[in-house]
Amino acid sequence: MSRHYAGDCHDFSKNTGLVILATFLFIHGGLGQRVKVEPEVLSYPGQSVNLRCAFNDPSGIQLTQVTWIYEPILGERVNIAVYHPNFGAHFPDTLLKGRVAFTTNPPSLPNPSIVISDLKMSDEGKYICEFATYPSGNELGTTSLVMLAKPQNTATTVTAVAGTKLAVVARCQSANGRPEAQISWVTTANGNSSTVSKTGTDNMVTVSSEYSLVPTAADNGKDISCVVTQRTLAKPESFPMKLVVEYPPQVTIGGYDNNWYIGRTNVDLICQANGNPNPTHVTWRTLTGEMPDTVVIKENKLTVLKVDEVVNTTFICEVTNRLGVSKEQVTALVREPPTNPSNTGVVVGVVIGSLLVLLLVAALIAVLITRSRKQQQGYRGNGASDIKSRIFGGKKASKNGTGGGVVSGGSGGNNNGPIYVYNESSAHQGLGEKNNHHQPLTMGGRPEVSATTPTAQDILLSNELDEAERMKFDELEEEDERYDHFAGGAPILQLRPPQEPEDMIGGYLDDDMESQRDGSVISRTAVYV
Structure with missing residues (x-):
């Protein structure tokens, strides 16, 4: 509570002071309102300025005299016009004599305005219009004359050398403003920047500023701008520049x-x-001092026409400018030639x-x-009876009335040669065992042969087949699943072409039959391979 009360008291005291100050200013302004002047006047050197003054409502007051007083920025007051x-009018001896005058002739006591011609910067200051009255005494009004001068602004960079010391890199000046x-x-x-100002004899001011840093090669070409702000300028004036820092070659x-x-071939080093200034000379050399014969140098470019063992060295490039010499080196390592990628591709492809x-x-x-x-x-599931039911030459036998799987050698048949049977059980037997399958028959005195279907090779090698037999073979070939059983290691039956009829004896060739040790007779035309 106490702190809040103390704060309220402080605010009250402050507000009371402001009210008293405002009342004083109002009273003072009310009293001074009878002398009317312009508070501030702007002008430039060489021009003329009109300083107005008037006594408002002089009724009840007797105006006896008016005096213009000049108060410079530095110096004492002086009367310039009375x-x-x-x-009448009087102009005391001052720096303004001859350049100051009343605006009317004769002057008007209630309106004693003056004009000052050929202004100078030193004319800047306060001008007081003071009336001597009765019975109120003296009453006055003050006008401030502000002399303006548009400065001459310039900016430039300062060339610096890269190093470790602080140096000025740019300057900017606003003169006579x-x-x-x-x-x-x-x-x-x-x-960082530093700024100084200097006032001349005519009250004009020159402002100078410098920008300093420890320059490095990286600062070269950086942007920097000087910005000047002054009352006579409609907007700030900017001077963009680029820093200039000199450094040895890099x-x-x-x-x-x-x-x-x-x-x-044709490998290059660049x-x-x-640097600043620009490099003037470039030199190539090697660490050993001898340049290979296959090397060609043109300005800053070194070309190796053909790489060999001699090029396996260190190349040095030296560059010179006004500030010094700098160098850089690179060591070339010569390698073995790579394998032919085309042959490798072929090998991999193969x-x-x-x-x-x-x-x-x-x-x-x-x-x-x-x-x-x-x-x-599948063949094992069908059994041997299905295999033996297919007889080579069975069609002809059926025409002669035999119609079965056993063919008789009598006069009723037209079998000009022997018919052989291939038993499933003999698929893995030798040639001698196969001959045992030709068993003689008791019927008609001719051997009885079991009929079976020949293999594909038997049919292709046979010249006794007619066109019908070949068509039948084509149909059988489409059902190759039934005959693939005979393709693995089984003997192939080849038939010789038939001879002329006069060579046949009893249905066989006269020299075709051959007796065996076991008493059987077989035909020579049947050949097992």
Whole structure:
């Protein structure tokens, strides 16, 4: 509560003081309102200015005299013009004499305005219009004359050398201005500014500012602007510039790709340098002092026409400007020539192609084996009777009335040669065992042969087949699943072409039959392979 009360008291005291001050100013203003003047007048050197003054409502008051008083910025007051209705106008000896006069002639006591011509900067100050009255005494009004001068603004950079000491890099000046100008800097450089002002004899002011930093090569070319602000300028005046910092050359070598192999041609090294001032001379040399014969140099470019073992060295580039010499080096490592990528591609292609072919063949073999096994299982399920029911030459036998699987050698048949049977049980027997399958028959004195279907090779090798037999073979070939059982290791029956009829004896060739040790007789025309 106490703190709040104390605060209220302080606010009350403050408000009371403001009210008293406002009342005093109002009373003072009310009393001074009878002398009317302009509070401020602006003008430029060489021009004329009119200082107005008038006594408002002089009723009840007797005006006896008016006096203009000049109060300079630095110095004492002086009277510059006096008017008395009985004695007239008077101009005391001052710096304004001859340049100051009343606006009317004769002057008017209630309106004693004056004019000052050919203004100078030193004329700036306060001008007081003072009336001598009765019975009120003296009453006055004050006008401030502000002399303006548009300054001459300039800015420039200062060339500095990169180093470790603080140096001035830019200057800016606003000369002969009134009032005093304000100078500021805008830049990304890391520095500081210093500003000084100087007033001349005519009250004109010259402002100078410098921007300083420790210059480096990175500061060269950076933007910097001097900005001048002054009352006579409609807007601030800016002077953009670029810093100028000199430094020795900075050198880099480009072009080396770390892939110089023996036999490579036309490889380049580029010596890249920048400096301020610009580099004037570029020199190439090697660490050993001897330049290889395959090297060609043109200004900052070094070209190796053909890489060999001699190029396996260190190349040095030296660059010179007015501030000094800088150098950079690169060591070339010569490698063995790379393998021919085209041959490698061919080898890889061949290997991949071979693998693909092997995989394809293996897959095909696996499919065939699986299929063969399925077919063999199918034949075993059908039994031997189905195989023996297919007889080669069975069509002809049926025409002669035999119609069965056993063919008689009598006069009723038209079998010009022997008919052989291939038993399923003999698929893995030798040639001698196969001959045992030709068993003689008791009927008609001719051997009885079991009929069966020949293999595909038997049919292709036979010349006794007519067109009908071949068509039958085509139909049988479409049902290859039934005959693949005979393709694995079984003997192939080949038939010789028939001879002329006169060579036949009893249905057989005269020299075709041959006796065996077991008493049987077989035909020579039947050949087992």
